[in-house]
Amino acid sequence: MISLEFILQSVDRWLRDRLGHEVAVAVEYVLVGLFVILFFAVLGLVLVFMERKVSAWMQVRLGPNRVGPGGTLQTLADTIKLVSKEGLTPAGADRFLFNLAPVLMIVVSMLLLAPIAFARNVQLWDINIGVLYVSAISSVSVLAVLIAGWSSNNKYSLLGAMRSGAQIVSYELSAGLSVLTIVVLSGSLQVSQIIEAQQTGWWLFRGHVPVLVAMIIYLIAVTAETNRAPFDLAEAESELTAGFHTEYSGMRFALFFLAEYANVFVASAIGAILFLGGWMPLHLGNWDAFNRIMDWIPSSIWFFAKTFFFIFVIMWFRWTFPRLRIDQLLELEWKYLLPLGIVNLLVATTIAVAGWYF
Amino acid sequence: MTLKQYFRNIWDGMRSLAAGMRRTGYYFFHHKEIITQEYPDVPPRLAERFRGEVVMPHNENNEHRCTGCTACELACPNGTIKIITKYEITPDGKKKKALDKFIYHLELCTMCNLCIIACPTDAIKMSQAFEHSVFDRSQLIKILNKPGSRLMEGVE
Secondary structure, three states: OOOHHHHHHHHHHHHHHHHOHHHHHHHHHHHHHHHHHHHHHHHHHHHHHHHHHHHHHHOOOOOOOOOOHHHOOHHHHHHHHHHHOOOOOOOOOOHHHHHHHHHHHHHHHHHHOOOOEEEOOEEOOOOOOHHHHHHHHHOOHHHHHHHHHHHOOOHHHHHHHHHHHHHHHHHHHHHHHHHHHHHHHHOOOOHHHHHHOOOOOOHHHHOHHHHHHHHHHHHHHHHHHOOOOOOOOOOOHHHHOOHHHOOOOHHHHHHHHHHHHHHHHHHHHHHHHHHHOOOOOOOOOOOHHHHHHHHHOOHHHHHHHHHHHHHHHHHHHHOOOOOOOHHHHHHHHHHHHHHHHHHHHHHHHHHHHHOOOO | OOHHHHHHHHHHHHHHHHHHHHHHHHHHHOHHHOOOOOOOOOOOOOOOOOOOEEEOOOOOOOEEOOOOOOHHHHHOOOOOEEEEEEEEEOOOOOEEEEEEEEEEEOOOOOOOOHHHHHOOOOOOEEEOOOOOOOOOHHHHEEEOOOOOOEEOOOOO
8 A cells, every 4th residue: 555654665775775775874864854845845835825815714805816726826926026035134233143043943943843753654753752852942943033033133123032032931831731741641752652642542532621621722832832823922013013023034034934834833733643643543442444444544644634723723813813912921821821731730640640541 | 819710711711712713713614705806807796875976867869857057066065067058049939048068077076976966857866887097187077968969858
């Protein structure tokens, strides 16, 4: 049967037969790097188009419908426009840091792709502390935002960056606690083992209320961490023009834009892995016939369907809720999400220790 | 803040957020609700009372109902209408005032509808045509009565 795993193994064998072990590994590294860059480009095109369509339909509009069939080439045209635009560096800016920030941002998003399982046995790096790696790397992106805001030498940028710092430092806690809930239930930090633990059913169905609460907290926290509405105080176009990327233009602006969508994808993918079983098909207890039909659907389709479901929910948030004020934002985190997350983790631990989950 | 109020806040917050998401979710799946009008491709849906310009209807014999009484010209708040009259000789030899030119300055008109209300013979009315852009301002000065047209029989 043709699966992503089979295709990759054949490519690997073909390379090894022709080039020998060392050269083949080197070539594979290059191929993986190219894949990540290509994947990001395609992801940017698809997600920006999706966002514009989703926002249009939710606001009772039509959305892009002129360029290409159904407007599908609109984002490609926008990309060509961005590439051809001048990348301006303001006179008062710190040139080195100003140019470093967008690159740092996109590199952080690319690093986050490493532990994500795209299909059965298809993973760039199955590190044994996968979930920890994700939460460690993802907080580096706040550094890029701070650098961008600081080096722009612009009061709007600085305000946006400072807000973003306060926001990400706060919400990292809630995201971590909700991830820990699943780690406690699965008994592992390794992504592949977390998925294997959901062989008999996804954690959302097996873990009772605590997992549902954890999922809601996770969704709220990652929406805040990716700086998207209703937590887009770092950009806040109605108050701070564009926040931390006010001074950026052309391709450097496009990198920030792309990194936002890449972060949304990564956050949704991690959410899908933790709560909905990643590439694991929907299995119901001992219904063998049903389970076999579900197994017949390729695992990559399962993964992308779940991820895009989460992406859709995050977009749904963005186009429904108004932006929070900075004090409301911090109040929500410190007075509501964090205490609830801690109590929730305690309940989940009790369930895991007593073995009360299905 | 009591504990009861704390949980009440959470519950109320979740409920109001869910109400908002239900509304946008409904719009997402119901494309029939889309209010965008694809105007150049599809003729626009105009409101019933939309006013585009003043027109003077003529019947099939090239006759209009305007007696040239200048009531509309007097009613107009910003000098949009200029009526030029002439004297016609009726068959029984009398001189009678009649309409020569009904000059309508579309570029000055505010579509206030006062001329239509003032007209005693219902000679003019508002049409819904709105595509008035031209390359020269002089093209907006219109003569509403058609060349060779005359007053309809029986309109005094």
